[in-house]
Amino acid sequence: NAGVTQTPKFQVLKTGQSMTLQCAQDMNHNSMYWYRQDPGMGLRLIYYSASEGTTDKGEVPNGYNVSRLNKREFSLRLESAAPSQTSVYFCASSAQGHDEQYFGPGTRLTVT
Amino acid sequence: GESVGLHLPTLSVQEGDNSIINCAYSNSASDYFIWYKQESGKGPQFIIDIRSNMDKRQGQRVTVLLNKTVKHLSLQIAATQPGDSAVYFCAETKGNQAGTALIFGKGTTLSVSS
Numbered sequence: 001n002a003g004v005t006q007t008p009k010f011q012v013l014k015t016g017q018s019m020t021l022q023c024a025q026d027m028n029h030n031s032m033y034w035y036r037q038d039p040g041m042g043l044r045l046i047y048y049s050a051s052e053g054t055t056d057k058g059e060v061p062n063g064y065n066v067s068r069l070n071k072r073e074f075s076l077r078l079e080s081a082a083p084s085q086t087s088v089y090f091c092a093s094s095a096q097g098h099d100e101q102y103f104g105p106g107t108r109l110t111v112t
Numbered sequence: 113g114e115s116v117g118l119h120l121p122t123l124s125v126q127e128g129d130n131s132i133i134n135c136a137y138s139n140s141a142s143d144y145f146i147w148y149k150q151e152s153g154k155g156p157q158f159i160i161d162i163r164s165n166m167d168k169r170q171g172q173r174v175t176v177l178l179n180k181t182v183k184h185l186s187l188q189i190a191a192t193q194p195g196d197s198a199v200y201f202c203a204e205t206k207g208n209q210a211g212t213a214l215i216f217g218k219g220t221t222l223s224v225s226s
Contacts, residue, residue: 004155033213040121042201042216043156058213090155100146101214103155 004104023091032074135202
C-alpha cells in the first residue's frame with residue numbers, strides 16, 4: 001500500500017498561472033481532504049469530499065477548485081495563482097469523516 | 113471564535129524524560145480529538161485519538177488525557193527519545209457526519225536532546 005500519494009512534490013508558478021495538484025489513495029477510503037499549511041501554522045482545510053461525487057468548501061476555499069475524479073483521486077486546481085497561495089498543500093483521506101485521517105507527503109508550492 | 117490551540121509553541125526535554133504537550137479547545141460541541149506528529153518535510157502522522165466519552169486513552173508510550181470540564185487535551189510521551197523530535201498538533205472535530213473535517217491547532221515543537 002502506498003497510502004496517500006501527491007504530485008508534484010515541488011512547484012514554482014508565476015502569478016496568474018494555473019495548475020492542478022493531484023492526490024490519490026489506495027486504502028479504499030470514502031472521504032478525502034485538501035489542506036494548506038503556512039509557516040508556524042496548523043493545517044487549514046480548503047475543500048473536502050465526504051464521498052465520491054460530493055465536494056464541500058472548508059475554511060479557506062477562495063481561489064481553489066476541486067474535483068473528486070473517482071473514489072481514489074481528488075485533485076485541487078488553482079485557476080489563477082497568487083503569491084498568497086504560496087504554501088505547503090496536504091491531501092488526506094479517511095474511511096469515514098469521523099475517523100483517523102491519513103496524510104500525503106505534501107506539495108510545496110511557491111507563487112512569484 | 114472556535115479554535116484549537118496549544119499552550120506552548122516549543123518544548124525542550126532530555127532523552128528519557130517524560131513529555132507533556134497541552135492543548136486547549138474552545139468548542140464544547142467537539143467530540144473527537146486527535147494528536148498528530150509532523151516531522152520536517154513530511155505530512156502529519158496519526159499518533160492517538162480520543163472520543164469525548166472517554167477521559168484517557170493509552171497507546172505505545174503515549175497517553176492522551178481529555179478534560180471536558182476545562183476543555184483541555186494533553187499528550188504525554190513516556191521516556192522521550194530523539195526520534196520523538198517533531199511538531200505535535202492537536203485537532204478536533206464535531207458531529208458524526210461523513211466528511212467532517214478536522215480543525216488543527218498551531219502546533220508545539222518538541223526538541224529532545226541526548
